[in-house]
Amino acid sequence: MKLSTLPRVRLADLPTPLQELRNLSAALKGPRILVKRDDMTGLAFGGNKTRKLEYLMADAISQGADYIVTGAGFHSNWCTQAAAAARKSGMKVVLVKSGPVDGYEPEDIDGNNLLHHLMGAEIKVARPENTQKVIEETLEELKAAGHRPYLLRATGSTPPGVMGYVNTILELTSQAVEMGVDIDYLVHASGSGGTQAGLVLGAKMFSTGIKVLGVTTGGKTEEGQIEKVSGLVKEAAELLGLSIDLTPGDVVVYNEYAGEGYGYVTDGKMEAVKLAAETEGLMLDPVYTASSMACLIDLCRKKFFKPEDVVVYLHTGGPAALFPYKTPLKAYLKGEERPWVIPPWSPSSA
Numbered sequence: 001m002k003l004s005t006l007p008r009v010r011l012a013d014l015p016t017p018l019q020e021l022r023n024l025s026a027a028l029k030g031p032r033i034l035v036k037r038d039d040m041t042g043l044a045f046g047g048n049k050t051r052k053l054e055y056l057m058a059d060a061i062s063q064g065a066d067y068i069v070t071g072a073g074f075h076s077n078w079c080t081q082a083a084a085a086a087r088k089s090g091m092k093v094v095l096v097k098s099g100p101v102d103g104y105e106p107e108d109i110d111g112n113n114l115l116h117h118l119m120g121a122e123i124k125v126a127r128p129e130n131t132q133k134v135i136e137e138t139l140e141e142l143k144a145a146g147h148r149p150y151l152l153r154a155t156g157s158t159p160p161g162v163m164g165y166v167n168t169i170l171e172l173t174s175q176a177v178e179m180g181v182d183i184d185y186l187v188h189a190s191g192s193g194g195t196q197a198g199l200v201l202g203a204k205m206f207s208t209g210i211k212v213l214g215v216t217t218g219g220k221t222e223e224g225q226i227e228k229v230s231g232l233v234k235e236a237a238e239l240l241g242l243s244i245d246l247t248p249g250d251v252v253v254y255n256e257y258a259g260e261g262y263g264y265v266t267d268g269k270m271e272a273v274k275l276a277a278e279t280e281g282l283m284l285d286p287v288y289t290a291s292s293m294a295c296l297i298d299l300c301r302k303k304f305f306k307p308e309d310v311v312v313y314l315h316t317g318g319p320a321a322l323f324p325y326k327t328p329l330k331a332y333l334k335g336e337e338r339p340w341v342i343p344p345w346s347p348s349s350a
């Protein structure tokens with residue numbers, strides 16, 4: 001199958017802008033930094049999942065689905081994007097989300113959880129060990145009621161989903177040519193690995209020389225993440241009928257910026273959110289883009305980049321998650337001790 005002929009439904013507003021971050025570069029005494037605004041993909045506050053969903057929803061539509069069933073974390077950006085893609089495609093959606101207890105319902109509906117409710121998603125909350133069972137039961141119940149549910153695997157990191165970020169490399173290099181810049185590095189948040197796999201595959205396929213630096217977001221090991229991303233690169237290449245030789249160093253992972261666990265609050269992430277906002281009016285999320293920005297800041301301070309390098313920061317979206325983090329953010333802004341480090345909706349805080 002060729003990239004240009006893979007089934008795809010248009011959901012994203014593309015190309016997303018490629019913008020200069022002059023004030024951030026100056027504040028960090030760093031190299032030239034640009035931002036690729038994938039927080040502006042145009043679907044429910046945007047984010048990297050829109051690009052993956054273009055390929056995944058094409059399959060759901062071709063199978064005549066009337067319901068999307070998916071699951072992820074309680075404040076998941078994936079769930080927001082998947083629900084929006086389902087609604088835009090005229091489908092209903094069930095979200096099975098992980099929470100500290102089965103049926104968890106916070107007093108205050110905020111952030112992505114609020115967006116899930118606004119989009120009319122049917123919401124089920126389960127402990128992580130129960131979510132798979134709830135998903136299977138939901139699929140059976142919907143089928144028994146005469147529906148055609150389609151299961152979207154959480155976060156869309158499957159070979160078709162990866163293609164969204166192979167495309168991004170084409171988009172980015174054409175924008176770089178327009179701007180007359182040669183990109184050396186691309187820094188971004190790496191979770192389930194699909195975004196990084198697409199970027200690495202695209203950078204190789206089109207011989208761009210761009211070095212992709214993935215920054216993990218908690219609960220991972222560097223080796224495990226490299227293995228996961230490399231496996232996805234190979235599977236996605238196979239889907240395109242290509243054989244790609246990955247050499248050590250093609251998949252680069254930084255694993256030290258997320259803190260002790262997924263979604264945890266750290267000084268580095270709080271500083272990243274504040275610095276991007278106050279230098280550029282750029283809103284990050286406290287989980288993913290805060291980790292990748294914390295890495296970028298640290299690499300600049302360590303003089304990892306040469307002054308003449310061009311570094312692109314990929315904004316992968318998710319700023320709705322700022323609002324449920326208002327308690328530690330407010331404490332950080334006031335220089336006070338933070339009341340919590342593990343989010344109350346996290347399964348590990350139960």
Ligand SMILES: Cc1ncc(COP(=O)(O)O)c(C=O)c1O
Binds near residue numbers: 155316
């Ligand atoms: C805002 C944001 N950035 C980055 C990622 C990581 O993308 P991937 O799962 O493709 O590695 C996610 C995944 O949920 C996300 O929500």
